[in-house]
Amino acid sequence: MxxxxxxxxxxxxxxxxxxxxxxxxxxxxxxxxxxxxxxxxGERGPSLLEDFILREKITHFDHERIPxxxxxxxGSGAHGFFEVTNxxxxxxxxxxxxxxxxxxxxxxxxxxVAGSRGSTDxxxxxxxxxxxxxxxxxxxxxxANNIPVFFIQDASKFPDLVHAVKxxxxxxxxxxxxxxxxxxxxxxxxxxxxxxIMWVMSDRAIPRSYRMMEGFGVHTFRLVNAEEESVFVxxxxxxxxxTHAVAWDEAQKISGKNADxxxxxxxxxxxxxxxxxxxxxxQIIPSADENNYEFDLLDPTKLVPEEIVxxxxxxxxxxxxxxxxxxxxxxxxxxxxxxxxxxxxxTNDPLLQGRLFSYTDTQLSRLGxxxxxxxxxxxxxxxxxxxxxxxxxxxxxxxxRVSYHPNSLGGGCPYQAKIAEGGFSSxxxxxxxxKIRERSESFNDHFGxxxxxxxxxxxxxxxxxxxxxxxxxxxxQTTAIRNRMLGLLSQIDQQLAEKVxxxxxxxxxxxxxxxINHGVSPENEGRKHEPQTRNQTIxxxxxxxxxxxxxxxxxxASRKVAIxxxxxxxxxxxxxxxxxxxxxxxxxxxxxxxxxSISTDxxxxxxxxxxxLTVSSVLFDAVYIPHGLDVKTLSENKDVLEFxxxxxxxxxxxxxxxxxxxxxxxATFVSQITDYDPGIIISSEIATAxxxxxxxxxxxxxxxxxxxxxxxx
Ligand code: HDE
Numbered sequence: 001m002x003x004x005x006x007x008x009x010x011x012x013x014x015x016x017x018x019x020x021x022x023x024x025x026x027x028x029x030x031x032x033x034x035x036x037x038x039x040x041x042g043e044r045g046p047s048l049l050e051d052f053i054l055r056e057k058i059t060h061f062d063h064e065r066i067p068x069x070x071x072x073x074x075g076s077g078a079h080g081f082f083e084v085t086n087x088x089x090x091x092x093x094x095x096x097x098x099x100x101x102x103x104x105x106x107x108x109x110x111x112x113v114a115g116s117r118g119s120t121d122x123x124x125x126x127x128x129x130x131x132x133x134x135x136x137x138x139x140x141x142x143x144a145n146n147i148p149v150f151f152i153q154d155a156s157k158f159p160d161l162v163h164a165v166k167x168x169x170x171x172x173x174x175x176x177x178x179x180x181x182x183x184x185x186x187x188x189x190x191x192x193x194x195x196x197i198m199w200v201m202s203d204r205a206i207p208r209s210y211r212m213m214e215g216f217g218v219h220t221f222r223l224v225n226a227e228e229e230s231v232f233v234x235x236x237x238x239x240x241x242x243t244h245a246v247a248w249d250e251a252q253k254i255s256g257k258n259a260d261x262x263x264x265x266x267x268x269x270x271x272x273x274x275x276x277x278x279x280x281x282x283q284i285i286p287s288a289d290e291n292n293y294e295f296d297l298l299d300p301t302k303l304v305p306e307e308i309v310x311x312x313x314x315x316x317x318x319x320x321x322x323x324x325x326x327x328x329x330x331x332x333x334x335x336x337x338x339x340x341x342x343x344x345x346x347t348n349d350p351l352l353q354g355r356l357f358s359y360t361d362t363q364l365s366r367l368g369x370x371x372x373x374x375x376x377x378x379x380x381x382x383x384x385x386x387x388x389x390x391x392x393x394x395x396x397x398x399x400x401r402v403s404y405h406p407n408s409l410g411g412g413c414p415y416q417a418k419i420a421e422g423g424f425s426s427x428x429x430x431x432x433x434x435k436i437r438e439r440s441e442s443f444n445d446h447f448g449x450x451x452x453x454x455x456x457x458x459x460x461x462x463x464x465x466x467x468x469x470x471x472x473x474x475x476x477q478t479t480a481i482r483n484r485m486l487g488l489l490s491q492i493d494q495q496l497a498e499k500v501x502x503x504x505x506x507x508x509x510x511x512x513x514x515x516i517n518h519g520v521s522p523e524n525e526g527r528k529h530e531p532q533t534r535n536q537t538i539x540x541x542x543x544x545x546x547x548x549x550x551x552x553x554x555x556x557a558s559r560k561v562a563i564x565x566x567x568x569x570x571x572x573x574x575x576x577x578x579x580x581x582x583x584x585x586x587x588x589x590x591x592x593x594x595x596x597s598i599s600t601d602x603x604x605x606x607x608x609x610x611x612x613l614t615v616s617s618v619l620f621d622a623v624y625i626p627h628g629l630d631v632k633t634l635s636e637n638k639d640v641l642e643f644x645x646x647x648x649x650x651x652x653x654x655x656x657x658x659x660x661x662x663x664x665x666x667a668t669f670v671s672q673i674t675d676y677d678p679g680i681i682i683s684s685e686i687a688t689a690x691x692x693x694x695x696x697x698x699x700x701x702x703x704x705x706x707x708x709x710x711x712x713x
Pocket of ligand 1: 069070071072075109110111127128129130143144145150155156158216217218219333334352354355358359360362363
């Protein structure tokens with residue numbers, strides 16, 4: 001079978017350059033003899049305008065920034081491939097989904113939404129999950145998020161939403177945060193956002209890693225087969241490593257310790273050969289079932305529960321190569337939900353329809369010209385021939401007299417493709433309607449799925465949502481906004497609202513006092529747009545919880561463990577743990593009071609990976625303290641104690657063997673432990689295989705959130 005996996009790398013290689021063993025030159029290729037001094041009139045004299053080398057260098061520098069994305073500005077990308085595991089030719093004619101084993105190159109960009117390009121990775125936010133498939137039939141972009149629903153139902157509200165969440169316009173604060181008045185003012189007047197609000201207040205909004213996130217196409221799309229028959233689909237990415245989060249306190253500390261935490265994690269995993277992997281799945285909904293649900297398939301604030309329509313896996317995606325140049329690839333890539341190939345089509349979801357306009361429009365100003373499709377990372381590997389011409393920075397040299405169609409002078413070329421030859425034709429959907437500026441009544445259920453989401457969470461996850469809302473609304477200064485939010489929350493769950501109210505020192509107002517905007521003009525207000533709470537066929541769904549999520553598998557691959565060491569450490573204890581972790585594809589990092597190396601109990605030297613000064617517990621998944629350390633000194637070391645206390649607070653595995661357990665006992669959290677804690681692995685014996693295994697098994701649980709009952713009551 002033909003394998004296209006490397007086609008895009010081959011294509012990119014024609015634009016790559018490497019200065020190794022080469023002369024330094026100007027942009028015109030002239031070799032430079034002195035790059036350190038400008039041309040002057042005399043040694044101490046003024047610079048000369050004639051200095052074309054200086055002028056060129058400074059001019060290029062002056063213009064090297066481009067506008068950042070208006071949303072999703074902060075992102076990280078990687079190359080990889082998509083492989084079909086379960087072809088679906090009966091459902092779609094898309095060539096890249098036809099044959100088992102067929103591989104298509106991809107580039108993926110993950111992002112936060114609200115923050116600027118230089119903001120922290122760990123903001124509470126949705127994450128973008130945009131995939132460009134370089135297929136043989138042209139580029140297909142699946143521009144997804146890590147949350148399956150959205151805040152608003154109609155594209156016309158998108159600028160309002162983004163204005164509300166971005167830093168406030170008078171003082172440009174706060175950066176990469178939704179915890180401020182304008183965001184919650186808008187949300188408190190938009191009951192349709194309640195389902196999405198439940199998701200962004202949950203731990204989905206603070207992922208442990210880009211590699212541990214699900215991805216969702218959000219809108220209902222169409223697949224179209226060779227007979228021009230169509231089904232509706234929802235796209236899903238399911239991560240091989242499971243779906244995991246950090247704690248909110250941890251997220252805030254990571255933002256200070258390493259704002260590039262997710263970027264570095266993705267980069268390092270790929271460099272280490274731990275290639276991130278996802279399965280691509282589709283929920284398939286026959287056209288005939290379009291109106292058979294208690295929600296409208298066109299409403300992007302609704303998901304289709306997996307218990308009602310299961311996810312069929314069609315392939316897998318592996319990310320196996322970091323970009324060579326961040327700007328050229330990750331920054332210049334331009335995604336568009338309207339980049340589809342024959343066999344994939346849109347629905348009338350009013351949010352999707354607006355997106356189809358926005359992406360090219362924004363890229364025109366971000367990338368500066370209609371020729372951005374020629375930038376190497378955006379270039380299709382399928383041949384491009386048309387009559388689009390000229391414009392800033394045109395690269396293609398189109399030959400011939402003809403740049404119009406139809407023509408006779410060019411022999412009619414380039415010619416149109418028949419559908420059977422792969423020509424794209426839009427799905428032949430029948431529309432018979434009045435032109436009307438209104439919201440469909442079928443979009444009115446604003447609370448039903450918010451309830452379903454909340455009820456599907458474990459008790460620990462529910463308390464995370466409560467605490468997130470207390471935090472976010474606690475930062476809101478306007479009392480009326482906080483109260484409106486409590487009113488809306490009470491329509492999702494009275495207890496949820498009451499618990500949040502305790503943190504705000506407020507009372508939940510009666511429902512009737514909650515003013516609501518239903519996205520309709522005032523004269524229609526109250527006519528047929530009362531928000532409803534429709535009963536859902538299913539009451540809970542494990543797929544909506546992270547803890548109960550069926551994607552989770554017991555692996556610690558690529559996780560990082562802090563091994564706190566000092567002189568005298570047991571060489572066998574460190575080696576035992578490091579080897580056991582390595583077997584699971586995880587990594588033990590030696591952390592000591594200083595860099596360089598430490599001496600062991602058998603007088604050998606162990607290299608130190610990080611000094612206690614430069615790292616902290618929030619950058620690791622678990623902590624191990626091996627036998628043999630200077631117990632007295634380390635028990636009093638503030639950095640070590642903070643390390644352990646944070647690891648405990650963030651519900652991580654803590655292990656110690658031999659004498660080192662005394663260091664663990666000196667951390668303050670020990671006094672709070674009332675019951676047996678399965679995340680604390682202590683062994684009086686040194687360097688046993690059982691101890692390492694218990695430690696690893698505990699790590700597969702990811703976190704021991706039940707500890708928080710003692711911490712936060
Ligand atoms: Fe986007 N979105 N979006 N969006 N979006 C952009 O395009 C927009 C929406 C998503 O890594 C912009 O090139 C509108 C939903 C991702 O380069 C812009 C609406 C979903 C990315 C834009 C939405 C997304 C963007 C900004 C509502 C999940 C980053 C820069 C009608 C399915 C892509 C750019 C990357 C980026 C518009 C809503 C996903 C302004 C108008 C829903 C992953 O065009």
